[in-house]
Amino acid sequence: MKIRATALAAMLLLPAALHAQTPAPDSPRTDSLVAQVAPPDPVRSFMYELADPLSLANALVLGLYDHARTEPDEWGGGFDAMTQRIASRGGGHVIGTSVRHGLAAALGRTTDIEPCHGCTSTEDRVTHSVIDTFTDRDATSRRVISEPFLAGTFAGAIAPTLWHPDSNLGDGIKAGVWSVLFTTAGRVLFAVLEPLVPAEGAAAERR
Template identity: 70%
Template sequence: MTVRRILLAALLLLPAGLRAQAAAPDTLSAAAAPADSAARDPVRSFVHELADPLALANALALGLYDHARTEPYEWGGGLDALTQRIASRAGGHVIGTSVRHGLAAVLGRSTDVEPCHGCVTAEDRAAHALTETFTDRDASGRRVISEPFLAGTYAGAMAPTLWHPDSNLVDGLKSGTVSVLFTVVSRVLFAVLEPLVPVDGL
């Protein structure tokens, strides 16, 4: 994968990171434990994320990107191939979201993103974005490593290897790692630039 392709994919995925970081107007501090964080309606949260217009737009944009570079090559060109590529990206989103929310429900974790309350400096906001990316709240409100985020991201990235010709597990692992990196970069970037962004307009 060339640097140009990585940068293009990052630009396509950036809106999802912005949406995730700006999901709510305010929050408790990163160290605080909201008592009801894991008790919110998990089904409603799952459906909302599954049908998120920005996530669907990402699937469309990435499907168009795949079609422009004829990836996978075996699917050829034309409208049928374009539809297949968009459906493939959408399928990865559905599987990844399902795994993340399903595992979170089993483990009693919250999938809510807590915007930083009381963060003054860019370093504070960036640290909070990293914390929010890799941790969840358990049923008691305590922060723990976010197995649902990691499992969902890798599952969504690896799922297309089931239907892509000449694709394998290693390709899926690479794609999952790139997806994690893009999520981190987009959330940290938005956190640093947050004071300059009109959040109400997102």
């Protein structure tokens, strides 16, 4: 797997990074004045991310991209090879998501996106997005390095090397690094564009 191809594949993950800004269904509304009584259901959060339509669409697009360049070459062409490549990308998503949420549950961490309360400038939002990407809240609400995010990202990138005949661990690690970088870039891009996104309340008023 060449670095150029890996970079292009990682760039296709940007929409998923932007979509990840949307909290899971159990997350509290940012404008809610009512304290959250119970923590988000980790099983529901896991299923929500596992079946995320945009993530599944990314697996489809990346699988079609792999098929167009006949990667891996040993799988050949045709419909069966195309479905195999799409399934390979989907398998990486399933494994990465499972590792992230499983480790988060074991460590007592949250996998939800934390809104940037009190951010009044683009610099504040960008700083928060970078910090929130690489950290989680533990049981005491203290920020700690997000081992679940890093482990899940690299697990999802390395997993396909187990069944790709022309890939190795080094290819998986490079893909994981690109995925981390572009996930961060996607979060930063959303933070910059966030003021252009209509607020839910404002949209409701216009209706």
